Amino acid sequence: MGGKKTLTVLSSALAASLLLTACSGSGSEDASSASGETEVKFMHLWPEGSSKKHYDVVNEIIADFEAENEGVTIDLEVLSNEQYKDKLRVLSTSGDLPDVGMTWAAGFLEPYVGGNMFAPLDDVIEEELSDAFVPGTAEAYALDGTTYGLPLELNIVSLYYNNAMFEEYGLEAPETYEELLEVVDAFNEEGVQPIALGNRDAWTGSLWYMYLADRLGGADTLNKAIDRSGSFEDPALVEAAAKVQELVDRDAFVNGFNGLADEEAKSMFMSEQAPMYLIATWDLPNYTTNESVPQEFRDSVDYMNFPTVDGEGDTQSFVGGPGVGLFVAEESEVKEEAKDFAAYFVKAWGEQAVEKAGVIPATKVDAASLDLPQMYIDILDELNNASNITLFADVQMSPDTAQVHLDSIQALFGNEMTPEEFAKAHEDALSKE
Amino acid sequence: MKRKGHILIGGLSLSIFQNMGLNAMNKVMSNKLHIALYIAPALLLVSVLVFIPLILSGYYGLMDWDGIGAKTFIGLENYINGIQDSKFWDSALHSFLLAVFSTLSLAIYLAVSIILASKIKGADLLRKIYLIPMLLSSVAIAQLWIKVYNPSSGILNTFLRSIGIENPPNWLADPAIVLFAIFIPILWQYAGFYILIYYAALKNIPESLIEAARIDGATPFQIATRIKLPLIKEVVSVTIVLAIVGSLKYFDLIYVMTAGGPNGASEVMASYMYKLAFNSYNFGYGSAIGFLLLIITMIVTAIVRKVTATKERIEY
The missing domain is CATH 3.40.190.10 (Periplasmic binding protein-like II)
Incomplete structure (x- = not known):
């Protein structure tokens, strides 16, 4: 009888200690906001190994943003494409999405929007990005008239x-x-x-x-x-x-x-x-x-x-259609900063992406002002004339x-x-x- | 000299163990707290990593759930759909075919092991060669065989063309043969594993038995089938269970090489489950399929164990 009891006590103690160690990991991360620093978590899917140019442009944009916004730091996590998708799904079930992250359009968004995970971004588009996108791109991230993503890429x-x-x-x-x-x-x-x-x-x-x-x-x-x-x-x-x-x-x-x-x-x-x-x-x-x-x-x-x-x-x-776009998490504790960062990122990306990473952004590009290979100029022309x-x-x-x-x-x-x-x-x- | 010292140390430690160790050991084992202490970590790990997820996936199977949003309880609907889903049964058929082929191929591995174990020249080297595929990761093997099977530049079709076959098959694109084309690397992948098991079992047979048979005039074939085979019967029955269970839940090469395609022609139960849960965002249904897979595997294992059970214990 006594043996059974000790067994129960022992196993519950072990379980409790496991739970404690599991929790301590996430508990410590919120501490930084207390010291006047705001931390915006950002997750993207262009690792240095396979997408070096993308990766570098992202880092430059982050550095510029941090320099311009005193007290805001970007906490970066980078994963490769498939791992990114898996991690996003897992994080979403535990309500732990990054403040800003990457999403795909239309069908991919649906379950996340249905689960109230992504914040509506119509206000951001209206205030900071009106008329910035190629027609039809931001719309691909809209459900029932509300836009949940800011597109970064456009492919034809x-x-x-x-x-x-x-x-x-x-x-x-x-x-x-x-x-x-x-x-x-x-x-x-x-x-x-x-x-x-x-x-x-x-x-x-x-x-x-x-x-x-x-x-x-x-x-x-x-x-x-x-x-x-x-x-x-x-x-x-x-x-x-x-x-x-x-x-x-x-x-x-x-x-x-x-x-x-x-x-x-x-x-x-x-x-x-x-x-x-x-x-x-x-x-x-x-x-x-x-x-x-x-x-x-x-x-x-x-x-x-x-x-x-x-x-x-x-x-x-x-x-x-657009490739990846940015979302802002609905549950984010720093939603305003996250939205600012997302808007800043989209603008900066639009200016740098073609020239530095060879990506055609979803924002309008003035091809004449850039030094680009002829094929890029032609394709950008096609885009401008697309019916x-x-x-x-x-x-x-x-x-x-x-x-x-x-x-x-x-x-x-x-x-x-x-x-x-x-x-x-x-x-x-x-x-x- | 050296050898003597070794024995001495061995004997010394044994005697210490006998005098104190065994008593202490008995004491430890009679205390339930100590038993619990020894068992708890493993039990905890197994429950957290195996049993709880098993029960959870059975539970998720009762839900209409896309894996992200809210779950809605729908009773047994997913399980009923699964039982009526022709795609699931197609994939189950493919898994069973793989199980049959894996089991049949055991005969080949056994034959190879018997030859390797009978003191032929270079047996050691050959044994190592057979083991190589086991050392490679599944993804590497898949990439290797994708190259082999490439319809235009693959080594297989290049060879077939060189011997005059003008239109060699498109191995991974033809729904009629894709399944068998994938079986070959799967069987190749596990050959070393089974050969190793058989080899070890065969080496365990006392030389004196074989010597006696030889003196009585048995041919090598008779020694293999009448002496060696019956003596490793238990090992063979274990490998049959391993091969069948392993086949039923098989996933990796198929996922990398064809992703179950074209149009489901090489889909197996595990890849179908993955597709439902992670591509179609139908987590509830995927979990239900996973649970059905578990049940099927358990039933088959029980049957196989019953059929291959040996009553007599073999002692040399």
């Missing part, structure tokens, strides 16, 4: 191609879908695999589908199908899926694309094994400034807007439906699904929401 998707390879076989960059098919056939006859595609990641194939849908159905058809004012069974969207399979049947894409990651497809494009590659502007440094890519290759790469299809479509309509930017489908959709979309994309490209079944899978998933 273009078809990059290897001019040297085109010249070698006497081919010209296609301006229509029909010409694209001809180019595909010509390369195949020469034994060159025409288009690099890593569809294991599936969002890559989604870009092809989205562009075909945009050209065939106009800017709104796909958006409407996703927000339920339209349908995936719209003839234009079914036709777009059919065109995807036409490309597959013509061997437009590299062998085994459904088993390749985007990284592998990229390396095929960059090692001149495949002459075309559909990707977003985040890859621009590889084709312009990145010194570790051979100069010869960088010189031979050019880009084109996605071709028209069946004589239809507006080549100034783009697929793309529409359709947000990446898997970002627009809720995470559940996005998964169905990505799986269906793989099945469509793998000829496991007909265009009609592809449409139906989306309808089923969306009607369940």
